[in-house]
Amino acid sequence: MGDLSIKILGSGREIGRAGIVVRSNKGEILLDYGASIEPESPLFPLHYPPKRLSCIILSHAHLDHSGAIPLMYTSRALPIYLTDLTLEIADLLIRDFLKISGYYIPYEIMELITMRKCARIMDYGIDFYIDCFKAKLLNAGHIPGSAMVLLSYENMHILYTSDFNMVETCLLDPADVGSINFDELDAIILECTYAEYSHPPRENVEREFIEQIIEVLDNDGIVLIPAFAVGRAQEIACVLYKYSIKYPIYIDGMARKIIYLLTKYNKYSKCNFGEMLRNENIKIVDGWKTRRRALKEPSVIITPAGMLKGGAVHFYAKKIIGDRKNAIFLVSYQGAMTPGRDLLTKGKLTLENSIFDVNARVYWFDFSSHCGRKELLQFLKLVNPDTKLILVHVDSAVGSKFKKEISRNLGLNVSFPKNGDVIKIK
Known part of the structure; x- marks a missing residue:
């Protein structure tokens, strides 16, 4: 042997x-x-x-x-x-x-x-x-x-x-x-x-997540969801689709490319992304015009980076953090010394070397x-x-x-x- x-x-x-x-x-x-x-x-x-x-x-x-x-x-x-x-x-x-x-x-x-x-x-x-x-x-x-x-x-x-x-x-x-x-x-x-x-039961996390989403949207707020581009962003889109959220859901950054890949390689997902993309409430961001439109109405915006280190999330965050009716829902692990961790622990957000006070509500949900x-x-x-x-x-x-x-x-x-x-x- x-x-x-x-x-x-x-x-x-x-x-x-x-x-x-x-x-x-x-x-x-x-x-x-x-x-x-x-x-x-x-x-x-x-x-x-x-x-x-x-x-x-x-x-x-x-x-x-x-x-x-x-x-x-x-x-x-x-x-x-x-x-x-x-x-x-x-x-x-x-x-x-x-x-x-x-x-x-x-x-x-x-x-x-x-x-x-x-x-x-x-x-x-x-x-x-x-x-x-x-x-x-x-x-x-x-x-x-x-x-x-x-x-x-x-x-x-x-x-x-x-x-x-x-x-x-x-x-x-x-x-x-x-x-x-x-x-x-x-x-x-x-x-x-x-x-x-131990992570909490997934169904409990989903239920609380949806309840909080609806509360913000029904009060004319915007929910920004920084999410990892691979896996987490797509799961969040699936959860929102599953619960038939009636407000616009915008998907930006590399998360868009992964969703398009999953329409091709659909055997790897329980969710039918081809069908999802035909839903009128699902909006794939295709440029700055769409990004600005997302900020003019109650909506959900899913975009990398999950720890707020960079990407399109910075543009959205600057626009919504000053208003209490808006919210940032963190759905990913927040590493030490990241903007996301500082947001959770200090209530402040560092974007491009500037520190901002945050009036928007901040929640963390365990979608591990x-x-x-x-x-x-x-x-x-x-x-x-x-x-x-x-x-x-x-x-x-x-x-x-x-x-x-x-x-x-x-x-x-x-x-x-x-x-x-x-x-x-x-």
């Missing part, structure tokens, strides 16, 4: 910049290779020689999982396996990353073009073979096109959950945990971002696309005690506490590696 090991290049005792290598004596596979977007410069995973790799498998398009992959194409053409929608969205996000970055990025558009040419498109549930490995993608329920990865080598089996969500939403079915044979797994690489926090603590514990009840559990993509303090808890209470064999660590499977 050959050796099998896992090396953590990124997301070890931290959230973001995912990068994991599964190594055998006959081949090596890179699972994700992302970038963490920091104020000074992006952070990339540890370097790994592309010449050693058999292929890359990309779980989903978010930059903290895809943003460093073009680095692998500076010297060779390497197969990359992913869903067709993940390829399209990753291309959009990485192009935007190159375009708007105010700092040096160690690759250019040509590497991204090479990456696209090397793509091997895979559907969910279909076995494919890479050297000595067998692999399969399963719906992860995180964003449209996202996947968990099952790998087999000889008689050993590994599950990489990547970012996943076991809760059904208006946009997506839950992660396809039912297709996993937990008894045969030798190792699970588990994303546990929210190991310390990750498993919370409750779902993670449900998942872990399915895990065989002999399986090696490797915790990633979680804050160091939270992960350390979670490791101790589940080792003690569930009797699981748990590792919480840092970047650079190697875990031997067999």
